[in-house]
Amino acid sequence: MSQFDDDTQVVRIAQPLGASTGAASFRGQVQPAWNIGVNPNGGYLLALAAQALRQCTPTQPDALSITVHYLRPGLAGQSCQIDTQLLRSGRTLSTARATLLQDGIPRLEVLAAMSALGAADAAAPPLLALPRPDIPPPDACPGRSGTAQGVDLPILGRLDIRLHPGEAVPGAAGRARVSGWVRFADGRAPDALGCLLMADAFPPALFGLLGMVGWVPTVELTVHLRGHPAPGWLLGQFWSHELRDGRVVEDGALWDSNGQLVAQARQLALVRKA
Numbered sequence: 001m002s003q004f005d006d007d008t009q010v011v012r013i014a015q016p017l018g019a020s021t022g023a024a025s026f027r028g029q030v031q032p033a034w035n036i037g038v039n040p041n042g043g044y045l046l047a048l049a050a051q052a053l054r055q056c057t058p059t060q061p062d063a064l065s066i067t068v069h070y071l072r073p074g075l076a077g078q079s080c081q082i083d084t085q086l087l088r089s090g091r092t093l094s095t096a097r098a099t100l101l102q103d104g105i106p107r108l109e110v111l112a113a114m115s116a117l118g119a120a121d122a123a124a125p126p127l128l129a130l131p132r133p134d135i136p137p138p139d140a141c142p143g144r145s146g147t148a149q150g151v152d153l154p155i156l157g158r159l160d161i162r163l164h165p166g167e168a169v170p171g172a173a174g175r176a177r178v179s180g181w182v183r184f185a186d187g188r189a190p191d192a193l194g195c196l197l198m199a200d201a202f203p204p205a206l207f208g209l210l211g212m213v214g215w216v217p218t219v220e221l222t223v224h225l226r227g228h229p230a231p232g233w234l235l236g237q238f239w240s241h242e243l244r245d246g247r248v249v250e251d252g253a254l255w256d257s258n259g260q261l262v263a264q265a266r267q268l269a270l271v272r273k274a
Contacts, residue, residue: 002188007031022086026052032076035154040074043200049098049110052082057094057114062192066112067222075102120227120260132255138181150212171211176240181233189231199265205240221267232257
């Protein structure tokens, strides 16, 4: 068991009499090791909720599409309850939702289309594909720095994140884009669940343009999983072309070590000046 597997474990809770058909509840623990500052990383919370959804659809364990709305920050170091509901069960695709609660208060709401992904096969390329960017190898990329971003980053004890040399210092890139490499610090191979975490593990793309802009909390995040990644580093690139009224839309993608696209993401976030 890796640190990520340990820290996303959930246990089914006995359902009360009269509970709706298809409903299930789970208990987990929000570990502070995945924090950005004092708040749990949003991708980590999403992975916790997705772990519960996987138990609801065991033959369809992968989220082809998953959307999460963040209602309130999670509470690091405290237990959580995840209430799930299977909305539709199909032979190749099922739809389910989940609510993650702490102190009896909903922290996030999730809706997912669950299925079974195949491998991202380099021998059978898709008809259309988003090409992987050409960036320096991991050894030539500096690590993500909490000092450079002006925030404590406990998550860097769990993830090894290397940033493009031209985009590693907030504001230096001159554009709203961040690129780099990511892997689990303990050597765990990436998988579909890990991609949900890693799609929200990089600095906000706006840091490349505006520098240290303060907290950029996510309002809504959608991730599309495209295939199981090959072992090794994942390459991530995230960019934004829309910022107004204190709200930013960010797009991004992850490619595996074979150069295959394995995840795409889009999020709406608030920009709060430091």
